[in-house]
Amino acid sequence: MLVFFVLNSLLLIASAEIATQQTAKAVQITGSLGQCLLEIKPRICDTGNVLSEEDRTKLDTLLAKVEEGTKREGYPLKIKTKSCGHQGITVQVIQLKATPAEDMDTLQTQLLQLLQEYTEAHPCMRIAFIVLNADDDKVENRRFWCGVNWNVPVKPSEIVELYRNEISLVVKAEYGHALNNIADKFLAMASKRLEVPFDEVPVLNANINNNSNTQPLVDGTVQQQNTVEVQGEKAQPAEQQVEEQSENRGPEQTQSTGTEAN
Numbered sequence: 001m002l003v004f005f006v007l008n009s010l011l012l013i014a015s016a017e018i019a020t021q022q023t024a025k026a027v028q029i030t031g032s033l034g035q036c037l038l039e040i041k042p043r044i045c046d047t048g049n050v051l052s053e054e055d056r057t058k059l060d061t062l063l064a065k066v067e068e069g070t071k072r073e074g075y076p077l078k079i080k081t082k083s084c085g086h087q088g089i090t091v092q093v094i095q096l097k098a099t100p101a102e103d104m105d106t107l108q109t110q111l112l113q114l115l116q117e118y119t120e121a122h123p124c125m126r127i128a129f130i131v132l133n134a135d136d137d138k139v140e141n142r143r144f145w146c147g148v149n150w151n152v153p154v155k156p157s158e159i160v161e162l163y164r165n166e167i168s169l170v171v172k173a174e175y176g177h178a179l180n181n182i183a184d185k186f187l188a189m190a191s192k193r194l195e196v197p198f199d200e201v202p203v204l205n206a207n208i209n210n211n212s213n214t215q216p217l218v219d220g221t222v223q224q225q226n227t228v229e230v231q232g233e234k235a236q237p238a239e240q241q242v243e244e245q246s247e248n249r250g251p252e253q254t255q256s257t258g259t260e261a262n
Contacts, residue, residue: 091183095175095179128148
């Protein structure tokens with residue numbers, strides 16, 4: 001009986017690992033970044049070596065701390081009778097180097113697909129992707145994007161605000177310092193909110209362009225279960241609060257509104 005239990009557990013672990021790898025391959029993220037995303041875990045993917053080894057080590061340590069510090073027993077799922085036990089928030093940071101705008105747009109779409117597939121295949125996982133495109137020569141090419149699944153209690157627009165607070169470091173190309181500050185404040189926000197039950201929200205993402213001559217712009221995409229809805233509005237000043245509202249209509253249906261600036 002014990003042997004059967006052990007073998008069954010090993011089979012479950014093996015099947016979960018295969019499912020994880022197949023999910024990453026399904027969205028066809030190629031190259032070294034695709035290899036880094038084969039497994040979603042708390043770490044920095046810096047394939048362009050933008051950050052120093054010391055910065056990467058510090059950030060990896062902090063992301064592990066975020067996952068550990070956000071573990072809570074039995075947080076709610078859409079199916080109220082189930083719970084996922086002791087599961088922290090997995091934040092995976094992607095540091096890019098001078099990536100063209102069209103490639104950045106493609107990556108955002110791929111990450112949303114990856115996030116959606118993980119949400120369906122691994123409903124107990126709580127995932128947040130954070131992407132920063134560094135360009136020391138062209139400040140206008142610097143872009144920040146984030147996406148989370150429904151059970152992360154921090155909205156993408158709030159993560160964008162954390163980035164805005166670190167603009168002074170980004171302008172000086174102190175990307176590692178900025179990302180560490182964002183992760184640290186994310187941990188503080190998430191762990192505090194997990195002390196009480198939080199509202200369910202859908203998969204969301206937001207991004208920001210940084211230009212030395214203009215105010216940063218924000219756009220958002222709302223993903224509801226198997227569909228993606230994008231709603232656009234006129235550009236608004238960075239100092240205005242980005243509005244993202246969520247209306248719960250019962251366990252099976254959630255309607256949300258996002259904003260997009262062009």
